[in-house]
Amino acid sequence: MGQSSLVLGISEIDIHRQLARMGRTVGSPWRQDEKFAALVAWLALGADDQGGKSKREVSADMKQDETGSGNNARNRGAKSC
Numbered sequence: 001m002g003q004s005s006l007v008l009g010i011s012e013i014d015i016h017r018q019l020a021r022m023g024r025t026v027g028s029p030w031r032q033d034e035k036f037a038a039l040v041a042w043l044a045l046g047a048d049d050q051g052g053k054s055k056r057e058v059s060a061d062m063k064q065d066e067t068g069s070g071n072n073a074r075n076r077g078a079k080s081c
Contacts, residue, residue, distance in 0.1 A: 015039070019035050
């Protein structure tokens with residue numbers, strides 16, 4: 001997780017919190033395999049900061065998710081599987 005923290009620019013604790021939030025959104029099953037797959041995808045998206053959100057914007061989004069005002073899949077109208 002140390003390298004992930006450096007690439008994403010957030011603490012390991014925040015990474016674990018965000019993965020837990022993802023799991024609540026996605027639902028069961030949310031085992032270690034799914035967590036690692038989500039982290040790898042997150043890293044792939046976060047590794048290229050060109051044209052994407054800055055680390056500060058990602059952190060702000062995470063804080064909004066904690067208060068329930070962020071943009072999660074349900075708020076955007078995505079259908080669950």
